[in-house]
Amino acid sequence: MTDLTRRGFVASAAAAATAGVIAKPAIAQSAWPNRPVTVVVPWGAGGGTDATARIVSSILEKNLGQPFNVVNRTGGSGVVGHSAIATAAPDGYTIGMITVEITMMHHQGLTDLKHSSYTPLALMNEDPPGVQVKADGPFKDIKQLADFIKANPGKLKASGTGQGGIWHLALVGWLNAMGLKADAVPWVPSNGAAPAMQDLAAGGIDLVTCSVPEGKAMIDAGRARSLAIMAAQRNPLFPDVPTLNETLGINYSVGAWRGIAGPKGMPADVAAKLTAELKKAYDSNEFKDFMKARGFGTVWAPAQEFDAFMAKGDASMASAMKAAGLAKS
Amino acid sequence: MQISDRISGGGLAALGLVAFIYGSKLPPVRGQPVGPEVFPMVVGAGLMIFGVLIALGIGRSFEGANEVVAAEDGTTVEEKSAPFDLLTAFKVALPPALLLFYVFFSERIGFIPTAFVIVSSMCLALGARWKAALLMGLFAPPVIHLIFAKMLRVPLPAGLLPMPW
Amino acid sequence: MLDTLFEGFRLVFQTDVLIAIIGASIYGLVVGSLPGLSATMATALLVPVTFYMSPIAAVATIIAASAMAIFSGDIPGCLLRIPGTPASAAYTDEAFAMTKKGEAETALGICLWFSALGGIIGTISLIVMAPLLAEMAFKFSTFEYFWLAFLGLMCATLVARSSPPKAIAAMFLGLLVSCVGIENPAGTPRFTFGMTDLLGGIEVIPVLVGVFAVAEIMRGMALKDPPKIPHRKFGSILKGQWELTKTHKPQQVRGNIVGIIIGVLPGAGADMAAWVSYAMAKRFSKTPEKFGTGHPEGLIEAGASNNASLASGWVPSLLFGIPGDTITAIAIGVLYMKGLNPGPTLFTEKASSMYALYIIFIIANIIMIPLGIMMIRASSTVLRLPRYTVMSVIVLLCAVGSFATGNNLFLVVLVAIFGVIGYVMEKNGYPVAALVLGVVMGTMVEQSFVTSLIKSDGSIIPFFSRPVAAVLAAMTFAALLWPAVVWLMKKRRAALEPAAR
Numbered sequence: 001m002t003d004l005t006r007r008g009f010v011a012s013a014a015a016a017a018t019a020g021v022i023a024k025p026a027i028a029q030s031a032w033p034n035r036p037v038t039v040v041v042p043w044g045a046g047g048g049t050d051a052t053a054r055i056v057s058s059i060l061e062k063n064l065g066q067p068f069n070v071v072n073r074t075g076g077s078g079v080v081g082h083s084a085i086a087t088a089a090p091d092g093y094t095i096g097m098i099t100v101e102i103t104m105m106h107h108q109g110l111t112d113l114k115h116s117s118y119t120p121l122a123l124m125n126e127d128p129p130g131v132q133v134k135a136d137g138p139f140k141d142i143k144q145l146a147d148f149i150k151a152n153p154g155k156l157k158a159s160g161t162g163q164g165g166i167w168h169l170a171l172v173g174w175l176n177a178m179g180l181k182a183d184a185v186p187w188v189p190s191n192g193a194a195p196a197m198q199d200l201a202a203g204g205i206d207l208v209t210c211s212v213p214e215g216k217a218m219i220d221a222g223r224a225r226s227l228a229i230m231a232a233q234r235n236p237l238f239p240d241v242p243t244l245n246e247t248l249g250i251n252y253s254v255g256a257w258r259g260i261a262g263p264k265g266m267p268a269d270v271a272a273k274l275t276a277e278l279k280k281a282y283d284s285n286e287f288k289d290f291m292k293a294r295g296f297g298t299v300w301a302p303a304q305e306f307d308a309f310m311a312k313g314d315a316s317m318a319s320a321m322k323a324a325g326l327a328k329s
Numbered sequence: 330m331q332i333s334d335r336i337s338g339g340g341l342a343a344l345g346l347v348a349f350i351y352g353s354k355l356p357p358v359r360g361q362p363v364g365p366e367v368f369p370m371v372v373g374a375g376l377m378i379f380g381v382l383i384a385l386g387i388g389r390s391f392e393g394a395n396e397v398v399a400a401e402d403g404t405t406v407e408e409k410s411a412p413f414d415l416l417t418a419f420k421v422a423l424p425p426a427l428l429l430f431y432v433f434f435s436e437r438i439g440f441i442p443t444a445f446v447i448v449s450s451m452c453l454a455l456g457a458r459w460k461a462a463l464l465m466g467l468f469a470p471p472v473i474h475l476i477f478a479k480m481l482r483v484p485l486p487a488g489l490l491p492m493p494w
Numbered sequence: 495m496l497d498t499l500f501e502g503f504r505l506v507f508q509t510d511v512l513i514a515i516i517g518a519s520i521y522g523l524v525v526g527s528l529p530g531l532s533a534t535m536a537t538a539l540l541v542p543v544t545f546y547m548s549p550i551a552a553v554a555t556i557i558a559a560s561a562m563a564i565f566s567g568d569i570p571g572c573l574l575r576i577p578g579t580p581a582s583a584a585y586t587d588e589a590f591a592m593t594k595k596g597e598a599e600t601a602l603g604i605c606l607w608f609s610a611l612g613g614i615i616g617t618i619s620l621i622v623m624a625p626l627l628a629e630m631a632f633k634f635s636t637f638e639y640f641w642l643a644f645l646g647l648m649c650a651t652l653v654a655r656s657s658p659p660k661a662i663a664a665m666f667l668g669l670l671v672s673c674v675g676i677e678n679p680a681g682t683p684r685f686t687f688g689m690t691d692l693l694g695g696i697e698v699i700p701v702l703v704g705v706f707a708v709a710e711i712m713r714g715m716a717l718k719d720p721p722k723i724p725h726r727k728f729g730s731i732l733k734g735q736w737e738l739t740k741t742h743k744p745q746q747v748r749g750n751i752v753g754i755i756i757g758v759l760p761g762a763g764a765d766m767a768a769w770v771s772y773a774m775a776k777r778f779s780k781t782p783e784k785f786g787t788g789h790p791e792g793l794i795e796a797g798a799s800n801n802a803s804l805a806s807g808w809v810p811s812l813l814f815g816i817p818g819d820t821i822t823a824i825a826i827g828v829l830y831m832k833g834l835n836p837g838p839t840l841f842t843e844k845a846s847s848m849y850a851l852y853i854i855f856i857i858a859n860i861i862m863i864p865l866g867i868m869m870i871r872a873s874s875t876v877l878r879l880p881r882y883t884v885m886s887v888i889v890l891l892c893a894v895g896s897f898a899t900g901n902n903l904f905l906v907v908l909v910a911i912f913g914v915i916g917y918v919m920e921k922n923g924y925p926v927a928a929l930v931l932g933v934v935m936g937t938m939v940e941q942s943f944v945t946s947l948i949k950s951d952g953s954i955i956p957f958f959s960r961p962v963a964a965v966l967a968a969m970t971f972a973a974l975l976w977p978a979v980v981w982l983m984k985k986r987r988a989a990l991e992p993a994a995r
Contacts, residue, residue, distance in 0.1 A: 045538030163681035217815025
């Protein structure tokens with residue numbers, strides 16, 4: 001069972017066999033979907049990716065009249081679920097939510113999968129990181145912080161996720177953009193953004209680069225302050241937080257994103273229909289309200305643009321990971 | 330599967346040594362004073378020390394017999410195991426073997442047939458009559474399928490016998 | 495103040511909220527009692543349902559279902575020696591020993607009664623001193639967590655009736671299991687042997703199901719005649735509990751306090767609270783030799799601590815959006831979704847909603863008692879069924895339940911492997927509970943140690959110089975040296991005795 005591809009293949013073969021039993025008369029018609037669709041989520045139930053996938057699925061289910069079953073295929077730090085999507089039968093009955101990690105994992109040599117292993121359908125969400133510091137600490141704006149880092153490399157410690165995670169690379173990318181080395185701010189790995197924010201308030205670390213919504217509760221509680229976000233524009237939900245470009249003149253942006261994709265080689269008509277339906281879901285009030293309530297950013301990019309977006313992200317991850325000494329080659 | 334403390338302790342110490350050596354070969358990580366190699370090495374060393382202690386029989390005096398407290402009066406009786414013959418060995422190995430059977434066959438032949446095999450063979454091994462084992466195998470799987478696949482939406486493979494729900 | 499309180503009551507006593515509480519309670523009780531399905535899983539599966547509910551009903555659903563599922567996780571642990579959650583693994587052997595004596599209903603009654611009491615006391619602590627407890631959580635950085643995890647590991651020798659070296663070796667084996675995968679501070683794959691499935695490491699649930707459930711069934715296969723479980727008729731489950739409450743006050747109070755403190759610390763949570771409290775009950779007991787033979791003392795303290803920590807775990811979640819455990823992580827998502835954003839404003843601007851939450855907590859813990867008694871009565875019939883009916887279904891449940899936690903068949907392979915490991919360990923006097931403890935705490939020990947050293951640039955001084963860390967360090971060393979002191983004292987007494995004669 002180490003052979004994942006084969007297992008996925010068996011799974012999809014079994015699924016296909018079932019389909020044959022249930023839906024024989026309709027099989028030749030293009031009337032996709034005529035049976036339930038599986039939506040694979042590579043991360044655990046209850047997390048942000050899971051929640052986003054579930055709201056999208058419930059809207060698709062309502063509009064298309066077939067069940068869209070969310071399945072959390074966890075394990076292998078996301079590798080297992082991502083490969084389950086890539087190796088499923090490309091018939092439109094297994095799709096999944098892919099995340100920013102797909103542009104990172106193959107550089108670390110954890111998998112051969114990359115964005116080109118999928119049929120991209122739509123980008124739905126992106127959250128840029130902010131730079132959060134302790135509220136009663138010495139740093140009042142991003143310029144002051146940047147100057148301090150330049151003057152005292154290695155003095156401040158940062159956290160926000162595990163070693164080599166997206167927020168770690170965001171920090172390294174920002175330091176690089178300022179012409180600094182990755183170890184100008186050593187990274188303290190943590191189990192996600194929430195423990196890092198707690199440690200920030202407890203005085204264990206000096207800055208946290210996680211998305212602003214992830215730090216919102218602590219910011220509202222007056223424990224932390226967000227100095228800047230690493231995005232092209234300000235976040236409408238946090239209009240007071242400036243971008244790096246406005247304050248430091250650095251045009252650096254990065255983000256954790258989530259999108260819907262299917263296995264490579266999906267029929268063009270099914271893919272087109274799915275993208276159109278996803279657009280409808282994206283424009284629905286239900287989706288907008290949900291994302292706003294969670295503080296998640298919404299971004300739309302249909303198939304081709306999503307592909308180009310991932311290719312660009314892949315290249316910038318490659319350089320950031322090399323700078324951090326995380327890339328395998 | 331009673332093995333002497335000498336062997337089990339020695340086995341643990343050997344495992345510790347392997348973990349220690351494996352750990353020591355892991356590359357250090359830039360920016361971390363303590364790399365990924367340290368924890369496996371500490372754990373490996375710990376296993377080695379305590380494995381050796383066990384092999385030497387230290388602390389054996391603390392071990393009681395495998396006893397059950399009998400009901401009313403609180404006196405203890407030794408739990409009786411059957412003599413370890415081939416049939417018993419086969420029976421003991423059955424539950425994990427059936428789990429592996431599930432792993433390899435559920436996606437090929439579907440949940441219901443796989444579950445039938447698991448439930449019926451467990452019943453037979455535990456001394457149920459043929460009829461009872463068959464009945465259990467026929468009725469238990471659909472109920473579990475209903476709970477997990479329908480109510481909890483766990484994607485159980487349909488295979489040869491898809492359920493109507 | 496009084497107005498907002500009334501408003502809170504009005505928010506709770508709506509038809510939809512009350513239906514949600516009752517429905518979610520029954521759901522939680524049933525799902526939590528299925529071996530292999532955890533309380534986290536039960537809660538996560540409810541999230542899509544809450545999309546269509548009013549805010550208070552949605553949160554009520556999560557609160558009620560999670561509280562019930564945690565209690566009913568004790569049921570398979572007690573009746574069949576298959577703990578539903580890592581937390582109940584600490585006292586599974588004790589509860590099962592009571593079942594073997596024919597006291598299953600008493601054991602489950604203890605779990606239920608002291609859980610409910612602990613939950614209510616935990617809620618009161620949440621109401622009265624939430625800001626104070628939150629301040630305490632901010633005294634904890636990774637230095638303090640390291641000592642805490644270290645203290646947790648030291649419970650290994652206390653929770654098991656076996657030789658100390660074997661308990662410690664089993665714990666080290668658990669730590670080794672926790673090394674597997676990429677989820678370590680360095681993000682380096684360890685012991686994965688090129689297998690993708692091992693990258694994410696070995697989770698606690700398949701280990702738990704393997705070493706307890708599968709190993710127990712394997713043991714049962716070898717028994718010629720099944721141990722007859724004496725059947726006793728009980729008049730009232732509650733009456734016995736009232737007696738125990740009166741006779742075990744110190745255990746209960748200690749359990750509540752430890753539970754509340756550990757619960758507030760994000761990442762430590764109910765799992766650790768149960769282990770620490772069970773170990774403390776044994777250490778402070780006048781009859782430690784009775785532990786493990788079906789003795790209520792440890793169960794009372796661990797049960798009291800377990801559920802108190804659940805309630806206080808909501809403090810960092812509600813005040814700062816920092817989840818105390820996986821269940822509150824899910825709950826925070828629901829809170830955001832329903833516009834009840836965590837933060838101090840929840841306590842000021844939305845005070846009536848806040849009171850509503852408190853009231854729901856109390857209600858959930860109160861109705862847990864009658865619903866739980868019904869569940870105990872229903873589920874203890876399992877003991878009277880022919881052995882093959884229960885055993886065969888459990889093998890199937892082990893497969894399906896562990897598969898369901900990640901929809902990955904590799905988890906079933908792990909269950910089988912750990913079943914064999916657990917069986918061999920058990921046969922040779924190695925306590926499997928210590929192995930589970932190692933798996934639970936391993937990541938925390940390593941993570942807190944490594945990250946602390948990064949922060950201090952490699953210096954170990956902050957481990958001792960920070961005030962809270964210093965106290966914890968002193969406790970650790972005291973606990974380490976205590977057995978040696980006892981041993982020395984015994985030896986001296988033994989040396990003196992012949993002289994006195």
